[in-house]
Amino acid sequence: MVEQRMSVATHWGSFVAVVDAGRLVRIEPRPDDPAPSPIGPGMVTAADDNARVLRPAVRKGWLNGEPRIDGTARGTDAFVEVSWDHAITLVSDELRRVRSQHGDSAVFGGSYGWASAGRFHHAQGQLHRFLALGGGYTNSRNTYSTAALEVVLPHVIGGHPWSYQSRMPMWDEIAENCELVVAFGGLALKNSQINPGGLARHQTRDLQRRCREAGVRFVNVSPIRSDTAGFLDAEWLPVVPNTDTAAMLGIAHTMLVNGWHDEDFLRRCCVGFDRFASYLTGELDGVRKDAAWAAKITGIGQDVITDLARRLTAQRSLIMVNYAVQRADHGEQPIWMSVVLAAMAGSMGRPGGGWGAGYATMDATGVAPDRPFVGTIPAVANPVPDFIPVARIADTLLHPGEVIDYDGSRLTLPELRLIYWCGGNPFHHHQDLHRLTRAWQIPDTVVVHEAWWNTTAKFADVVLPVATTLERDDFAAGFSDPHLVAMPKVREPAGESRTDHHIFTALASRLGYEEEFTESRSEMEWVRHLYEQTRAQLGDTAALPDFDDFWRSSTAALPPSTGPFPGSFEALRADPRQFPLPTPSGRIEIFSEEIDSFGYDDCAGHPKWFEPVEWLRAELADRFPLHLISNQPASRLHSQYDNGGHSLASKIRGREPVTINPSDAASRGIEDGMVVRVHNDRGSCLAGAILSDDVMPGVVQLSTGAWWDPVQPGLSGTLDRHGNPNVLTADRPCSRLSQGPSAHSVLVDVEPHDGPLPDVLAFAPPRLAPPS
Known part of the structure; x- marks a missing residue:
């Protein structure tokens, strides 16, 4: 066996991929990483698992023009595998139809999510560039995180x-x-x-x-x-x-x-x-x-x-x-x-x-x-001014034309007819997944780029298989991280997978703007161009090696960023007149005249205590006496690589672990390692109990990111077999100011699961049917 060792960069760190004859053998931590993440080695398990999307697939009901009811609804229907040429024809024709009949704002390209590391192969950057060049799209603003x-x-x-x-x-x-x-x-x-x-x-x-x-x-x-x-x-x-x-x-x-x-x-x-x-x-x-x-x-x-x-x-x-x-x-x-x-x-x-x-x-x-400037896929101005706050996607689909408040302005929710999603997973990020499922049935078409048959792919109409970060050439530069890391392709894409850029290039060709989209560069030419752009911009301050040397050595150091950093609190303390903050007063606004002028009843002109809708002192706590904390997982990034080895190893009898205080467990007859049902009026899920006094009494902790696995997709309130907390969380905005998500304001109860355990099918592909 002749093993080849190659650089790999991910959101959770840089690693060394060991490859033999094109087969990924293992992923090892870099020797100079003092605290390597265990998520990296677990990527090997997912590389060729049963959940990989290997060929373009189209929901059978959508392909045949059938109504979205019962067995033909999104999430329940079978898929038909088609050729790439057929898939590109279907998507380009549908984009053309929706734009001509309903306008450019009817195309939603928010596609929120982390995507994967890499300056060129950034899914949302590629999507937004493609849609903007095609006439524009409705975008989303802000993040679920903050x-x-x-x-x-x-x-x-x-x-x-x-x-x-x-x-x-x-x-x-x-x-x-x-x-x-x-x-x-x-x-x-x-x-x-x-x-x-x-x-x-x-x-x-x-x-x-x-x-x-x-x-x-x-x-x-x-x-x-x-x-x-x-x-x-x-x-x-x-x-x-x-x-x-x-x-x-x-x-x-x-x-x-x-x-x-x-x-x-x-x-x-x-x-x-x-x-x-x-x-x-x-x-x-x-x-x-x-x-x-x-x-x-x-x-x-x-x-x-x-x-x-x-x-x-x-x-x-x-x-x-x-x-x-x-x-x-x-x-x-x-x-x-x-x-x-x-x-x-x-x-x-x-x-x-x-x-x-x-x-x-x-x-x-x-x-x-x-960190200093690093080149990335160039953005194109979006001709469509419409946007929605990121966490209001279900509201927009359910109530087009409704007017909402947002940061002092009034937004009219657009009517979305086509959703184009890549590099994210709304069925992970969004709250109240049963409500999202109802909303998701409304648009004419949902197109998704995915490497695996996760929940978002199963709820799409057209699924285009994409190469993973291991299957394409790029280089990485993290937020404030003073390094560039080479990302040579470790292996060929699985099945008929293609990069996002390859797919958008094919679509742009059909729609008449391929040269504008690609600027006549190949993918590797783009990677080299962005690196050399970075090198030229930094000049003598960085002394970066040329691209070929960088590609061979795998890492290049960037100079430290020394600013200036506007808005310094140290400078403000020294002299607020000479160094004002970029606020209306030039100072810290303990009272904001601007926010006060908005007249919101849920966000005043200064910070104050507002009682949450759901918390342990609420009347609802009589029925649901535990407060659910759905924090970030330790075993994956959001829902990324839930099918990876590290995440799979953390499961209890195949379910996401939920941590409960021993006193709360004892009063409910719950023992360590038992499968339990976590529930409220919005939904329920199964999880594996961990008893620990690391969580205070009255609180349970169930991390986000387990791929949603409903027993009866499309049926409101149906049991989730796998442990996704967003079947329990409320799709309710923080306030009229930000319209942000309020995932941590949720009450539940927990009880031992009664009856046979349903098989976890989160990582199983959907039914594949022959064309009609």
Whole structure:
């Protein structure tokens, strides 16, 4: 056996693929990666599994023009395999028909999702370029991960929604200067496996460890103890889910009444503190937001809240807020309030202290403030101005023409007739999958590019098989990662799979704009062009090798990004007149006149406590007394490689594990390893029970990403055999400001599964039928 070793770059790190005669043998960690992700080696299992889409396939009912009812509905119907030529004809003709009869805005190309690493073969970049050149399309805005944050932060601190990442302390600065870190939502290391766009080496674990060795103390405010690594020795404050804002308000009130707050910074560098203070003291509504009030809501002791307020103001402190806390009812509030709390505490704009968001949610966050320019597939301006907030896709399909609020504007939901999706999985990201299923039956046509028969592929009309990241040439550059990593094709595409670019080139040829789409370059010429574009842009600052040398060596180092980074809190503290923030006032907006002018009843002009629709103090808790946390999985990226070896090994009797406190399990007769039914009025799923006091009583944790496996697809409320929590979550926006998802505001109950266990069919292909 003559083995060949080749570079592989993924969202979860860089690896070495071992290939023999074109066959993928194994994937090994890179020797220089101090904390390699186990997801990588598990990719081998999925490369040629039974779920691979090997040929273009068309839903039989759609091909024959049959109505979407009963056995011919999306998700239940058989598929017919067709030739590539036939598939390209079907899709190009349908695009042409929909555009001519209903207009360009009737084509939806949001296609939200992470896709795969690579600067050229980025699925959404290819799709958006193709659709824009063809006349335009309705797009989506914001992300499922951070929609509330993305909308509210520009009002509060100004700048691009993601600019905060270069304005908060990096881990090395925290280790050198900070004394106390209070992490709302925790710092789960499992999330730092990933980096959008690729990753050369994982650094977050060692950087966190360096902070602890330097004497930094950590406080984990979360319903889950393991949201911080054991080596941090973090103080755990179990908090009732969705009450982080109330906890922060109680801390802020304690600072205020004791005179511990940073009056100088609040006066010079912020606006609206007096109005907010009137809310804290109860002058506005008659309710004092003191430690006793917060303790009743959050479950954190009054004395603990008081002591935390003292420590935050007496030490160099850093308020961290994780993305999970804003995926909830009124999710804008904990983000906004965390900035206000940091401004009050006295460390804002001081080295290693102040405020930051999303630490450990990606390896890049807190590792480096940015990275230099790297070439990518060039975007084309979209001629269609219409867009929808990303989490409002089901609303749009169900209620076209309805007008909704969004960030001070009024949006009319368009009528979508054709959905084109690639590089994402809406049947993973979206809430209330039974509602999404009803909505998904409405458009005329759904076209999907997929490598595997996941749920989205099974609910499509036309499925075009695509090559995986192992089956195409590219190079990777992750967010804030100072490396370029070569991605040579490891193996030939499975079956008749083609790259997204190959498919769009064929479609563009049929539609008359191939040369505009390809710019007369082959795929490898594009990869070389983007690398050389990067090299030319960076010039002498990088001294990057030429492309051939880079391709042979597999990695090239980029220079560190030194800024300037507009909106610095340190510069603001030094001189707010000379270094104003890009907000209307030039300062931190504790009270936002702009948001206040919107007149929303669910998002005021300053951060405040809004009671969630579903939480443990709600009346609904009498029927469903457990709060479900559907956090990110440790065994895959979202739903990517749920069929990989690492994810499969984490299952319990083939189901996704659900963690439950032993006291809650005992009262329900649940034992460790038992298959249980998690349910509420929206749906139910089977999962494998893990008993652990890492989750507080009254809380259960079921990660997202298990491929949805309904017993009777299309039947509302049908049981999911595999453990997808989004059969339980509510499709309800955070507020009228962001219209973001509120996945973490959900109540459930759990009981032992009664009766025979249904087989898990999540990874089985659909029925393939001969043409009629």
